[in-house]
Amino acid sequence: MKTDPAGTPTEVDDKLLVNSVVKAFRVLEAFDNANRSLNLAQISASVGIDKSAAQRFTHTLNKLGYLHKDPVSKRFELSLKSLEMARHFIRANPVINQAMPYLLHLSRTTEETVNLTLPDGADIVFAARFMSRHMLNTDVVVGTRMPAFCTAPGRAILSRLSPGEARQLLGGAPLQAFTAHTVHNIDDLMRRLETAREIGYATAWGEFFPGDLSVASAIIDKDGRPVGAINIGVSNARYTPEKAEEIFGPLVTAAARSVSQGMPPPV
The missing domain is CATH 1.10.10.10 (Winged helix-like DNA-binding domain superfamily/Winged helix DNA-binding domain)
Structure with missing residues (x-):
């Protein structure tokens, strides 16, 4: 080329x-x-x-x-x-419009940070974000891009692809260790995707930002394709991974399912 x-x-x-x-x-x-x-x-x-x-x-x-x-x-x-281009995208995107009431409800009821992310190849992009008063890291804003493999919303999205497609995406991505806890071996990641597929949500414990605990579930369109993910992020200073998963796993799963059910048919 x-x-x-x-x-x-x-x-x-x-x-x-x-x-x-x-x-x-x-x-x-x-x-x-x-x-x-x-x-x-x-x-x-x-x-x-x-x-x-x-x-x-x-x-x-x-x-x-x-x-x-x-x-x-x-x-x-x-x-x-x-x-203005970002505003036009946000107003026109059906996933964002459908998810917004559920994101707001999660934010109000949990008082934790709630995000909507959209897939873009081997990355995710933050499309909506409700910050918690407990959140210390304010570097992440709407438009921030992160690798899918080491983030809970990214794994949730990958888990709803076929194993072959997920492995192909992971194989083309730079799988680097961002923290001491980053899982970046493809076989280990595929096992985590299988677990996420079975239970309906994915987790990531301090794999991109140290101390960040995240639980996410994928939004699915009418064709069964993952088009986004809802996640709740908290600090390990306030929660253990087990407690975060116990509390927020069912919440993000229910919210993502509700958004999925209301998604309009593909154009």
Whole structure:
């Protein structure tokens, strides 16, 4: 596969691919929590384009309202308009709309952190999050991406795939140890998926964040495919894994089942 200097597929691979659109999105993706504002030289280096091209892309995105340019420093940053795409996605997504009342109910009744995550290949992405007053880790926000293999919602989703499909996804993922408790051997993971499939929910005990205890159950569409997961996360300072599983396993399972039953037919 041929790519440009930034690793972006070129038109040689796909005659319908518009490279300028690809690069415009690469410019937007250059901004993150570590790079809140960037100058032209930094954008040029990050995207792999020359400074003249960086100037044209940033000028266009600024005129469209997706980038803000500081008149003094000449540095760019994402504008509030960039949030609108996320808002459109959230309003249009049937899983989020169907799950929201159940997430709110779980949040109010448990007073713990409740999340909705959606699958994206070998990852999960947080689509809704109700924080607990007990939660100390506030780094996770809507849009945060995590690997599926070492998170309870990811395992819940994987457990509802066929064993062959789940193994294929795991085989293509970088299975690294994030903590001393991370299970990252495929055979061990497959055994955990089998258990989750049998009991209706999955668990992860401090495998991505130390001290985090998480219990999750998958949301299933009308075709039987996993389309999301509801999880409750608590701290091991307040719960043992056994107690967290005993209390929250039935709750997330019931909530996910209710959401699944109300899912509209696939378009």
